[in-house]
Amino acid sequence: MPDNTCVRCGAVTPPHDVVSVASADGAFRLLCSRCFNVEMAHRAKIHTFEHPEFTPVRLADADGVVHEFHFRSLLFGDQLSLEAFELVSGNEDCAGFRFQLLGDPRSDPFELLGDLVQKVKRALAVRHLVEHAGKLDVAGTMVRGRIEWDGNDNGRMPCVVIDGRRVDWTDFGAMLMAFEGWQFRVELVDPSDEA
Ligand SMILES: [Zn+2]
Numbered sequence: 001m002p003d004n005t006c007v008r009c010g011a012v013t014p015p016h017d018v019v020s021v022a023s024a025d026g027a028f029r030l031l032c033s034r035c036f037n038v039e040m041a042h043r044a045k046i047h048t049f050e051h052p053e054f055t056p057v058r059l060a061d062a063d064g065v066v067h068e069f070h071f072r073s074l075l076f077g078d079q080l081s082l083e084a085f086e087l088v089s090g091n092e093d094c095a096g097f098r099f100q101l102l103g104d105p106r107s108d109p110f111e112l113l114g115d116l117v118q119k120v121k122r123a124l125a126v127r128h129l130v131e132h133a134g135k136l137d138v139a140g141t142m143v144r145g146r147i148e149w150d151g152n153d154n155g156r157m158p159c160v161v162i163d164g165r166r167v168d169w170t171d172f173g174a175m176l177m178a179f180e181g182w183q184f185r186v187e188l189v190d191p192s193d194e195a
Contacts, residue, residue, distance in 0.1 A: 052109035
């Protein structure tokens with residue numbers, strides 16, 4: 001069990017809420033997001049900044065399945081990053097929805113939260129995969145998702161997360177064979193830009 005104790009305040013913090021920060025001497029320190037933001041606000045001289053804590057929200061997808069989103073806010077100098085993500089035990093990166101928005105740290109963080117929740121709702125309303133007899137297929141002619149590492153140490157291969165579900169690279173390839181002979185277009189989009 002990894003020790004997720006914040007070295008600044010001593011709080012034992014869930015793994016999704018710790019930040020590993022490099023010091024000048026090259027050593028890494030674990031900080032909780034609140035302490036990270038306090039230090040960053042001090043360095044960026046944003047004295048009015050207050051670390052926002054948002055309680056999880058539950059939102060239903062197009063099939064009526066409810067997803068619980070947790071939030072993390074991190075101050076990166078002149079930008080405040082707000083992330084919404086699902087907690088999937090043992091598989092934090094490779095499954096579950098995840099969204100991000102960047103905003104002005106001097107503006108009301110609840111406004112940024114409102115915008116992020118709207119973005120999550122827009123994404124949940126669209127399904128890119130359909131299940132036919134236990135097999136997943138591409139629903140239309142456009143797929144959106146997230147690229148993650150498949151977790152296999154024998155090489156750097158991706159898996160993709162579509163509709164919040166992990167799809168292995170070979171399974172994704174098999175899905176695309178329904179379109180054999182078609183052309184395709186890949187556009188890579190920064191997480192904070194995705195509409
Ligand atoms: Zn702390």
